[in-house]
Amino acid sequence: MPDTPPLWTSAEIEAATGGRLSGAPFEAHGLTYNSREIVPGDLFLALKGARDGHEFAVSAFAAGATGALVEREVEGGSSVVVPDTLGGLEAMGVFSRDRAPHVRRGAVTGSVGKTSVTQAIKAGLDLAGPAHASIKSYNNHIGVPLTLARMPRSTERAVFEIGMNAPGEIAPLSRFVRPHAACVTTVGPVHIEAFADGEAGVAAEKAAIFEGLAEGGTAVLNGDIAFAHVLDEAARRAGAHCVTFGTKAGHDARLLAFEPALGGAVVRAELFGKPLDFPLSQSGFHWGLNSLCVLLMLDALDVPLDTALKALAEFQPLAGRGQVAVVTGPGGTFTLIDESYNANPLSMAAGFRSLGARPVPSGGRRIVVLTDMLELGDQSRALHEGLAGPIDAAGLDLVHAAGPEMKQLYDVLPAARRGEWRETAAELAADAATLAGPGDIVMVKGSNGSKASLVAKALAALGG
Incomplete structure (x- = not known):
């Protein structure tokens, strides 16, 4: 078992969910809904999907799970019983967020680049202190509360990826996170079959990320896109402090040139009116604007500029993404x-x-x-x-x-x-x-x- 403070105790899970302990008290150092990913010390979440997670509780305990979150009592170990396991996970996510009010939280959405921008922000947060982030593309109704519930108490800054496949999905997830800074990387014709008004509907849905902003939060907006006004209006309705990135004069972060170079590229930009040139380990042209989005997000999350630039210079393309x-x-x-x-x-x-x-x-x-x-x-x-x-x-x-x-x-x-x-x-x-x-x-x-x-x-x- 890890020689670190537990991520959760059964008493905290009961307090967070209103659930009832069945069996002996336990501690958990991690949590997962996939019984094949269990490591000793984990909490197993018996979620219902294509298969009912309760069917895998016995194998989760055999793999070393110290407890389970369930809707009915199961054999093999201790559990906390709740009316609905997904609702229980959501409650744990909110509890985890609220028990660590010192954490500066960021949220990322967009039609393109969500995962890469999230992980580049995480690279900067890591250099600035104990940090936490979504893994893989954990950006949906399960992934977001799961990432919150996995957040260690020692975290100083965190960033969450928020995605969607249909209308009405982003705002509830943003309200879970209550980010201090949120960004929309870009808006384009992605998942448009779910929107009667096409790309305009996608823009409105992406802009809903600002509905969850904490009071006084920052909205980071792509000022180059056709629907920039949709993002700006939504952010201002939410009371956000707005900063923009793009190629036009007047943006807080302005891309002047993107020059491919050996092993990556050099970005020539202006940041808050001052000239700034910096290297990237990325060669894709979209990383010109992506990098400026990252810099504005890290600034809003209180990461020094030199730390942010070091992270960008070292950040490597993710698997399948360049x-x-x-x-x-x-x-x-x-x-x-x-x-x-x-x-x-x-x-x-x-x-x-x-x-x-x-x-x-x-x-x-x-x-x-x-x-x-x-x-x-x-x-x-x-x-x-x-x-x-x-x-x-x-x-x-x-x-x-x-x-x-x-x-x-x-x-x-x-x-x-x-x-x-x-x-x-x-x-x-x-x-x-x-x-x-x-x-x-x-x-x-x-x-x-x-x-x-x-x-x-x-x-x-x-x-x-």
Whole structure:
């Protein structure tokens, strides 16, 4: 068992949830709803999803869980019984937040870049003192209260990712966090099939993050987007102090230039009216504005500028979000850019632009391997076909594609730019050896659900 103070005692869980202890008192040093992730000392949350978590309580105790949060008594160990386990988790999240009033909390949402910006903020918080953040993309009705409930008492600053798939999801999650600073990275045509008014509805939903702001909180706004006024109006209704980032004069953080460099890029900017140049370990053009969003969030969370710049300089691309590898396969050596975690029209265009700016050796090509963008509703065909313009503007040489939606893009490309097309990512992955040659730079991108990662893994595996 860890030699540290417990994260939770059974008495605190009872107090937080109004539940009833069954069995002996216990202490927990962590918590999870996945019985396969249990480590000794954890609290097991018997949530109901595709399967009823109560079915896995015995195996959770066998793996070392010291207690469980349940709706009915279970065998194998002590538990706290509550009417509803998800409601109990939510109550624990609020209790955890309120028992640590000293913690400065930030919240991040946006159509693109949520996870990377959240983790870059976390990198700055870590350098400034004990910090806490969402792991993976724990940004929904389970992930947000779970992240709150996992927050150690010693935390000084924390940042939470907040996502959505449909209207009405962001505001309740923001109210759980009650952030002192909240940002919207950008707004674009993502999850639009759930919104009758399309992108305008997405903007209003993203702006709802400001409804949970703590009194006197800061709203960090992308001033370049078409719906900037929607964000600004929502933030001011919430009584927020507003700061903006973008490329236009008058922004608190203004991007002047983004210059790709060996191992990353250099950002040239103005921050609160003063010139500021700094390096990044990121090469994607979208990181110009992302980095300014991060700086404004860290400033609002009382992180010194030199600490924030150090964190940005060291922050590496996350898995599936721009990682670069040199692969030496049977046909020669090529560069692989893995952007396979997710995709939408905004991130596609940013990725094409970044790829187009990369120098290639003599004989090398700039190649994209694309799988379907999902959840675009009746705009899907137009948005897929519309990728042809950014591909052409970036001067990319070849497009390989998989999936019925990407076939619509493939069909409107000029013949010289068409590579391979397959019905599924798995079929394209099986032909990975034909997709790249010596000196090529290959970017793989697509929605998580369309399995772009299969192609990225197959290309990486050519290196043995």
